[in-house]
Amino acid sequence: MASFDDECDLFAIDIDIPSPASSPKLPRDYQSEEAFLEVKKTWKPKVETGNIGGSIRLKSKGTTKQDSQAIMHAIEELYFEKEYGKAAGLARCVLSSGSEGEIRSVIEKYLERCEEMLRRRQVVDEALKSDFGNQGF
DSSP: OOHOOOOGGGOOOOOOOOOOTTTOOTTTTOOOOOHHHHHHHHHOOOOOOOOGGGOOOOOOOOOOOHHHHHHHHHHHHHHHTTTTTHHHHHHHHHHTOOTTTTTHHHHHHHHHHHHHHHHHHHHHHHHHHHGGGGGGG
């Protein structure tokens, strides 16, 4: 019969882990001076002059976090410019393309808000038509 040492080779594994003191830990956001200067050569600020929605390309798959943020900003811009119909249309388009996660719940909330504002506008327009429609305004 084999000895205990022959049967339990599992505990004989030699793992060579460097000690934390031997390898300096760099901060998560570390960037060397050379890498920074290389990025600095080509970097330009992104300037938004309105109409964020005109520059958005909706993808069916593989939406990045930056794409999601751009979509959110476009919907928010349209909402705060009181373009509720356009914001709702963009939100419906994004939701039908299968967006997932946190962005989906936020877009659904904006869609609800836009639809509510459109209903309110319709009620106000109908009230104004009934009050002033016969007076030639």
